[in-house]
């Protein structure tokens with residue numbers, strides 16, 4: 001059995017790469033830019049006012065100005081100012097070349113068309129200069145940038161309509177288990193409501209993976225083989241929940257073998273999630289996630305998420321890791337590393353109850369996982385512990 005660190009190391013080296021496609025900027029949220037983009041325009045495209053106020057042509061020590069008109073945002077602003085003339089102007093409006101400053105209206109005194117100020121004013125104020133954010137032809141955004149809302153806003157402001165991105169991976173989730181039924185049906189003895197599939201689809205969506213599908217499988221070798229064989233052909237990544245352990249009805253590993261999935265690793269020295277499987281065919285990566293719900297989710301955060309992030313053109317990064325002070329006492333039994341559901345405050349972190357891999361109630365209210373390395377036996381009050389934040 002390999003350690004968490006070894007498993008992550010091997011996984012990182014086996015990440016397949018997404019293809020590149022051109023998409024509308026409006027469809028690019030959460031994707032990663034696959035090209036350097038140059039700005040087609042100066043931004044801002046013209047000198048414009050940062051204030052509602054008055055644009056002036058001020059010569060030294062001017063005190064009084066004649067207001068000769070008005071320029072609102074969007075208008076051409078073709079007004080020529082002589083010295084000691086002013087024009088009423090609004091935020092975002094074009095500042096005429098003949099103005100050398102804008103003074104906010106709060107400082108102004110207007111009588112008829114005469115404008116004076118109750119304090120000293122200066123030239124070159126409150127004008128957002130053409131190209132001061134970026135010049136036409138300069139690199140606006142580099143390949144590898146995550147297209148977050150601000151990035152999309154910035155590119156939209158440059159008039160960019162389409163971008164080359166690494167395509168969003170197509171991910172299929174398969175839930176195995178004869179005991180699983182859908183909500184809305186009455187539980188018969190031996191049955192439980194299916195939850196891992198919904199949780200995995202939600203997890204994928206939360207991290208920006210929307211090209212997903214959810215399927216259910218009975219504990220039947222042939223049906224498992226056929227469905228997974230098709231799923232592997234049609235998807236970039238296949239996540240299977242359950243059926244990967246050593247029970248008589250765990251058919252997922254055998255189905256992977258028959259399909260020709262090459263094992264990247266199987267079984268990790270961790271709790272929860274020991275029977276985690278990772279493997280690939282030429283074009284598709286598969287994870288066999290242990291069926292216990294907390295194991296499934298823990299394996300998603302710690303293994304699947306970094307894989308997906310690198311696959312889509314980013315870094316091999318899952319949850320953000322910080323160091324916090326442990327509030328409590330904990331002794332670990334066994335030699336596996338542990339991911340423990342916990343609550344992090346600004347500086348400290350404390351454990352939650354119900355750490356069982358079959359339970360999700362504490363996971364639902366946790367905001368982080370404390371990582372206890374396999375070699376650590378005891379954690380004392382005040383010790384520094386690595387923590388993975390669930391935002």
Ligand code: AMP
Pocket residue numbers: 175176177179180192193194195196197241242243244245247250290291292293
């Ligand atoms: P398995 O890995 O198939 O042996 O399943 C381990 C445990 O997780 C069993 O108690 C299953 O009933 C439970 N389990 C497996 N899949 C799911 C699922 N999709 N939703 C809820 N519980 C599940």
Ligand code: MG
Pocket residue numbers: 176177178242243291
């Ligand atoms: Mg099962």
